[in-house]
Amino acid sequence: MQDIMNRFLNYVKIDTQSDSSSNITPSTAKQWNLANRLVDELREIGMSDVSIDENAYIMATLPSNVDHEVPTIGFISHFDTSPDFSGTNVNPKIINNYDGKDIILHEELDIILSPEYFDDLKQYEGKTLITTDGTTLLGADDKAGIAEIVTAMEYLINHPEIKHGEIRVGFTPDEEIGRGAHKFDVDAFGADWAYTMDGSQIGELEYENFNAASAKIIVKGKSVHPGYAKGKMVNALLIANKIISLLPQSEVPEKTEGREGFFHVHHFKGEIEHAEMELIIRDHSKSRFEERKKLLNKIVSEQNVIYKNAVQLEIKDQYYNMKEKIEPVFHIVEIAKEAMESVGITPIIKPIRGGTDGSQLSFMGLPCPNIFAGGHNFHGKYEYVPVESMAKAIEVIVKICELTAHKS
The missing domain is CATH 3.30.70.360 (Alpha-Beta Plaits)
Structure with a gap:
């Protein structure tokens, strides 16, 4: 778990807040700082065809290691953070072996993350939590998703005995201001379907949205x-x-x-x-x-x-609601569901009370359900993510790749 934690902590310390008042892409120049770093990292771990375009959309390929035809699948996350709350000088706190009690985020400002108010905390007793220091958001939405995808690809590269087809990854700017898919080149991505790693608590699997x-x-x-x-x-x-x-x-x-x-x-x-x-x-x-x-x-x-x-x-x-685009290819949801169950996760299938890049991408010709990234209380100072949830998300990504090759 240390690898995913270190990777995530490195990402969240880079300010990538987007700006809805801007008319350029990415909407803020600082998003390039993480985008360029991700390009270097994807190359370093051994990904192929790594590219970044003039709008900071990143794509890369993990080639197939099987000799039969397998659908090309993708995994997508966004690297911007919400303009709703500060993403500058993020200073994460690590809570080892969480005891189920109040977490003091900032003593002087009396900012407390309490299970009495945020009752989801109760299910993570004994886990390792990453929280804010009470003065910024954390950025688990969606730097947790990026960390999970990169780590899963690195794992597959280092374990060639796990058979998979061609896998594409994509990282986008400006999702938080509703533009994450606007300039995404679906044809260049070339996947038959994809998954956004942009959900919340462990087990979430979503194919409906507002x-x-x-x-x-x-x-x-x-x-x-x-x-x-x-x-x-x-x-x-x-x-x-x-x-x-x-x-x-x-x-x-x-x-x-x-x-x-x-x-x-x-x-x-x-x-x-x-x-x-x-x-x-x-x-x-x-x-x-x-x-x-x-x-x-x-x-x-x-x-x-x-x-x-x-x-x-x-x-x-x-x-629009991606349900109408997902239902005709519902096997892609079933594969994700089976992947979760096979690694000991009970799927939580429910509608998204919001939207993701996947909703727009589905209408652009790339069916794209949403899978948990593990975080909670997005867009504010009470945001946190259990490290164990991120580790499980990595297992789900790897298993989806394996199942897709096995079922083809």
Whole structure:
């Protein structure tokens, strides 16, 4: 386990936070620091056809070591980290033989990782945990996935007795801002199918995700002296708040689970004459997804009748539920399930309440279910990953490669 731990710790100390306001790829120059390092490392462990393009998309090949035809499969992870929380000066803490009690991440700031609040911690008593120091995120999303893929490829290279077909690996920038697959060259990758190593707790196996859209609303108001405002003032802040109040109050992230969809207002700013808000729309059902977009359009249209076209709305689809692309080739899920079971893991098959590169790649012609990378509490200071979970992910990758060759 020391190899995977060292590799992961080296990766997370490199700041690779992406930036949704940028219009270049990768969205931040600092992502190149890890990207270039990964290229060197893939070559060092003996991978073939290692390449990096002008947008920092990395690909490499482990050639087949069997003499019969085997499907080419791939493993994909992203190296950027979320812009939601600082990824600068990550200083991981290692908790050996976790005792099941509170973990003090930062004593001075009174930041505690507690199993009383994060009850997933309870299943990792006795394990080795890697946590933050309470001031940054960790970056297990998805540097754990990258470390697992690289280590699994190194293991296969060093153990040629394990038979496998051609394996492709791909590492992408900007997944956290929804662009990780935008410039991924599926034809150049050349795999029949792939797996993203981008899930959370050990055992997760996912082939369903949200249909997703973003929405931006701009409200134009009119400011006059409040003492003489009757019939004249148009308060953009109040109109924006009215729009929010007309959305289903129980259909928000903090009140939904499983396949339940939601509206989520995540940015709001303004004054009397100008207000802006941004929200996301999510639903696993394509029909309900479309209904949600229609509802938002209807609410805005009604406010425009009242306030004489004071409101502008822009909705952009982001990605769709990959289930419809995975079900016709469901054997790729069955192989991953069998791989997990064969290394002592009980698969947890459930829908993703989010999206991964795999959802977009599936619609680009590369069916791509999602497998656990092991981390918890992504995008914040309470993020952690059990080292044993990463080690198991490596076993799953190796077993998938072996099973694919055996079943062909």
